[in-house]
Amino acid sequence: MTQGEDLARLAGLLADRTRATFCLALLDGRAWTANELAAHADVAPSTASEHLTKLLAGGLLVDRRQGRHRYVQLADPEVAQLLEDLTGHLTPTPPRGLKQATAGVAMARARTCYDHLAGRLGVAITDALTERELLDQRDGFGFTPRGLVWLKELGADPVALRTKRPLAKACLDWTERRTHLGGTAGAFLCTRFQDNGWIRRVGTSRAVRLTPEGETALHSLLGIRSL
Amino acid sequence: MTQGEDLARLAGLLADRTRATFCLALLDGRAWTANELAAHADVAPSTASEHLTKLLAGGLLVDRRQGRHRYVQLADPEVAQLLEDLTGHLTPTPPRGLKQATAGVAMARARTCYDHLAGRLGVAITDALTERELLDQRDGFGFTPRGLVWLKELGADPVALRTKRPLAKACLDWTERRTHLGGTAGAFLCTRFQDNGWIRRVGTSRAVRLTPEGETALHSLLGIRSL
DNA sequence: GGAACGTTTCGGCCGGCGCCGAAACGTCGC
DNA sequence: GCGACGTTTCGGCGCCGGCCGAAACGTTCC
Structure with missing residues (x-):
């Protein structure tokens, strides 16, 4: 029963155009800054920041702070695998x-x-x-x-x-x-x-x-x- | 770019507690009626009906009408595989x-x-x-x-x-x-x-x-x- | 035909969420 | 110290989406 909630929570992380765009961009394996992602997804930096905290809290991403930059990347190869699985199931x-x-x-x-x-x-x-x-x-x-x-x-x-x-x-x-x-x-x-x-x-x-x-x-x- | 929207749309189908519960229940491979699913997820029949049309439209489910019943099941084994993948990635x-x-x-x-x-x-x-x-x-x-x-x-x-x-x-x-x-x-x-x-x-x-x-x-x- | 039942549509309510801009904070370079 | 810059927090706005109950529809059973 609570399993459904967990699945919904996980899917909810990707159920937003901007967050999904972030994750797909991060599939290249590199670390991106919040600003880069904001520009890439065409949203305000503040919006990007909010999305990143959600993805972080959800365990899909990890971050590394360096000076005034915040580099973010996929949490581990399993997350990347999951994203690959999902994109593979998209109607081409x-x-x-x-x-x-x-x-x-x-x-x-x-x-x-x-x-x-x-x-x-x-x-x-x-x-x-x-x-x-x-x-x-x-x-x-x-x-x-x-x-x-x-x-x-x-x-x-x-x-x-x-x-x-x-x-x-x-x-x-x-x-x-x-x-x-x-x-x-x-x-x-x-x-x-x-x-x-x-x-x-x-x-x-x-x-x-x-x-x-x-x-x-x-x-x-x-x-x-x-x- | 539009790939992100597609992913968000797919994830959005599962990003709801009720719909996620439906899909997990349907993982048993059997065909369920709308009422059974409504009772199982503890929502009103009308609510279940609305969710089912969404899942149908999203291609995750197929339905078979028989008399006054509407049997619904996962669209194909690939969908089942996708759900298995997702549940496997859940934090146990x-x-x-x-x-x-x-x-x-x-x-x-x-x-x-x-x-x-x-x-x-x-x-x-x-x-x-x-x-x-x-x-x-x-x-x-x-x-x-x-x-x-x-x-x-x-x-x-x-x-x-x-x-x-x-x-x-x-x-x-x-x-x-x-x-x-x-x-x-x-x-x-x-x-x-x-x-x-x-x-x-x-x-x-x-x-x-x-x-x-x-x-x-x-x-x-x-x-x-x-x- | 009439009652029971499964399902669907519709209106309406409510909460949540994504978005932005403004302002604040921290860091870097001069 | 000061300005530039990347980032974050906070209000506030608007909208979308989930939920329900009531009512309508279609089928089945008697």
């Missing part, structure tokens, strides 16, 4: 206009899913890892011993990756309808690729673009030719 | 009182998840199917040729099970945090078990109880001893 509205259409194409090709890679790029990497027996999807979803070595060779710190959050996690992709690699390993690969200049963010969106260097690197590293 | 509130506690134990042991079996029973069946190589979880999630024969021997109609909805689908269990069998095959097993008198509903809840006949049947059929 056909894109209006060329701009949105090309943006959709870029997102489908490669994007970040909270803190790891998704889209065709994310799936391709996951497939390649599985094919080379670095990742094992047969029982559970985890790295093989050889896969762990591979991660280490890429510069991963085995200790840093051993947290409460699972190393590898299957994350469902709503454009590909396939699973791709999440977890701390997925996050590591995403930041590593970015640091190496293999991928670059497209504008301020969640879409990313594979650089020429990234293309050759992916080919030599995992045998991925093109998307 | 400790049960208050002995009644709720025992109810929780029964639910954890065996329950229906929309139209198939979940809880320890559901997971045990899925594990047994996998172990006997009737179900294959290695790539994708599907029945092996031998598994299809097994289903047929249980009385499944191969034609009836071949619909747009997948035969086997991995469904995440929020008490066990493991996957169990959904899809048309999962639904078939659930109704078959019920028809055979192997399981019986506990009161009007989603919890089910394994009958003595069911216990011996599960042992001979899949080697499952006890939960």
Whole structure:
């Protein structure tokens, strides 16, 4: 009985245009300031502040105060997963206009899913890892011993990756309808690729673009030719 | 941008105590009448009617009119999956009182998840199917040729099970945090078990109880001893 | 036909919520 | 210290949405 109230409370957090826009923006995994979000959702800063306190209190977001700024981001990967689930269940509205259409194409090709890679790029990497027996999807979803070595060779710190959050996690992709690699390993690969200049963010969106260097690197590293 | 509005609209459907209670009740997979739901959520019939039209319009529910009754149920298994996802993300509130506690134990042991079996029973069946190589979880999630024969021997109609909805689908269990069998095959097993008198509903809840006949049947059929 | 029953529509009430602008607070840089 | 800036608090406004009871509609049962 009280379960219904809890569900209503959770849904209520997202049942507002402005708050929903905030959360979707935060799905890029970055920390935003209150002002940025206000501008993005086209509301007054004071309004944004009120919404943020609600989302904070609801446990969907966490904040980090730095000087006169207040950075806010999704509370944890589970929240991101929840949002991905929800957006996946939306009735797909056909894109209006060329701009949105090309943006959709870029997102489908490669994007970040909270803190790891998704889209065709994310799936391709996951497939390649599985094919080379670095990742094992047969029982559970985890790295093989050889896969762990591979991660280490890429510069991963085995200790840093051993947290409460699972190393590898299957994350469902709503454009590909396939699973791709999440977890701390997925996050590591995403930041590593970015640091190496293999991928670059497209504008301020969640879409990313594979650089020429990234293309050759992916080919030599995992045998991925093109998307 | 409009994506935020869509998400808000979807969440808004569940952002009401009464509507959330309706949806959670409908998670048992059965069709309820408007009056039953009104009584269950403790609101006037007229209020329930208004909520139902909203949920209908929102695509979460479908209705079937029969005489002077209006039966309503979840629109499709995807909606059920969405609701399961959401409830799984709720902060688990400790049960208050002995009644709720025992109810929780029964639910954890065996329950229906929309139209198939979940809880320890559901997971045990899925594990047994996998172990006997009737179900294959290695790539994708599907029945092996031998598994299809097994289903047929249980009385499944191969034609009836071949619909747009997948035969086997991995469904995440929020008490066990493991996957169990959904899809048309999962639904078939659930109704078959019920028809055979192997399981019986506990009161009007989603919890089910394994009958003595069911216990011996599960042992001979899949080697499952006890939960 | 008439009574009982499930359902729906309508009006009206009430509370809550999102929004803004103004003002206050804190921090940073000069 | 002072101004600029990001953020928050507070009133106040307006509207939307949930709730009910009364009445109407349709079906079923007798």
